Amino acid sequence: AKDSGRNSYCYFSQKMQDTALRKLHLKNQLSHAIENRQLNVVYQPIISIKDKRVNKFEALVRWNNQGEWVSPEEFIQIAEEFSLIKELGQLVLSQACLVLKQLKQQGFNDVVFNINRSVFEIPLNQSENKQWLNTIEHFGLQPSDICFELTESALAPDKRNNEILFNLLRESGCTIALDDFGTGYSSLAYVRRIPIDYIKIDRSFITDMSTNEDDNILVSTIIAMSKALGKKVVAEGVETKEQLDLLSALSCDYIQGYLFSKPLPAEQLANYLSQFNFD
Ligand code: C2E
Ligand code: CA
Ligand code: CA
Numbered sequence: 529a530k531d532s533g534r535n536s537y538c539y540f541s542q543k544m545q546d547t548a549l550r551k552l553h554l555k556n557q558l559s560h561a562i563e564n565r566q567l568n569v570v571y572q573p574i575i576s577i578k579d580k581r582v583n584k585f586e587a588l589v590r591w592n593n594q595g596e597w598v599s600p601e602e603f604i605q606i607a608e609e610f611s612l613i614k615e616l617g618q619l620v621l622s623q624a625c626l627v628l629k630q631l632k633q634q635g636f637n638d639v640v641f642n643i644n645r646s647v648f649e650i651p652l653n654q655s656e657n658k659q660w661l662n663t664i665e666h667f668g669l670q671p672s673d674i675c676f677e678l679t680e681s682a683l684a685p686d687k688r689n690n691e692i693l694f695n696l697l698r699e700s701g702c703t704i705a706l707d708d709f710g711t712g713y714s715s716l717a718y719v720r721r722i723p724i725d726y727i728k729i730d731r732s733f734i735t736d737m738s739t740n741e742d743d744n745i746l747v748s749t750i751i752a753m754s755k756a757l758g759k760k761v762v763a764e765g766v767e768t769k770e771q772l773d774l775l776s777a778l779s780c781d782y783i784q785g786y787l788f789s790k791p792l793p794a795e796q797l798a799n800y801l802s803q804f805n806f807d
């Protein structure tokens with residue numbers, strides 16, 4: 529028994545070392561990839577249920593590291609930990625702005641792109657905020673062409689003066705979405721204090737809403753609350769017609785998910801917009 533105890537100890541410590549090594553390895557590769565602009569962005573349509581049309585896309589970063597797709601969940605965390613996230617964010621924003629500009633030039637004038645921003649990318653002052661705005665303006669776009677998605681974890685209390693930061697973002701003219709709603713803590717406090725335009729209900733609530741009564745109640749309640757507060761609601765991770773029908777009956781404003789489309793490469797957006805058919 530002692531031996532096996534010792535073995536499992538070795539096993540775990542080996543595993544921890546492997547994890548640490550992989551992280552360091554990825555950090556170096558990622559830093560290189562950012563420098564050489566080797567990250568890609570794909571775009572997932574967000575569909576308006578009421579208008580039965582699409583005019584928003586969420587930008588999602590992709591990284592193929594020498595033949596291996598690394599999940600954003602993994603490398604975003606590494607980028608945050610090793611202070612690469614601001615450069616990564618700038619790269620995503622500038623790639624997205626270029627694509628958006630081209631779409632507008634093709635006549636898709638009212639398209640908006642949603643861009644994810646991590647806690648470490650929230651501007652700390654006016655000049656950091658200006659950097660982002662400069663990028664948007666550099667491509668001949670308006671701040672209102674961009675919506676920033678922020679997760680609740682970005683808003684952990686005491687870390688930053690969230691209200692000031694949000695007001696900075698807001699003054700810039702960009703809209704703001706609260707991402708992964710319901711998964712963090714003190715969600716409700718944020719909704720009350722912070723000037724957000726959209727609430728995105730996390731996929732985990734949508735997945736089981738047709739089979740789990742509690743999830744159904746939660747989703748209905750979030751939608752009713754958001755509407756009463758004058759916010760628009762987006763349901764994330766909609767995969768089935770059944771979910772769409774339930775959300776539609778609850779007057780959810782927008783849906784996003786594999787039912788309509790996976791994230792698409794930039795070259796396919798114009799085609800998607802012109803061929804789109806809700807039914
Ligand atoms: P998120 O912001 O919650 O993005 C939604 C995730 O759900 C995306 O995963 C998307 O591909 C996936 N998804 C969309 N519809 C469905 C569906 O119907 N079913 C299922 N199973 N999944 C669906 P992805 O692209 O792997 O991104 C994961 C997370 O990485 C994002 O979660 C976001 O937090 C982060 N991320 C992605 N791109 C960026 C970025 O450019 N900057 C930052 N800071 N974070 C990013
Ligand atoms: Ca998001
Ligand atoms: Ca989300």
Ligand code: CA
Pocket residue numbers: 708
């Ligand atoms: Ca997420």
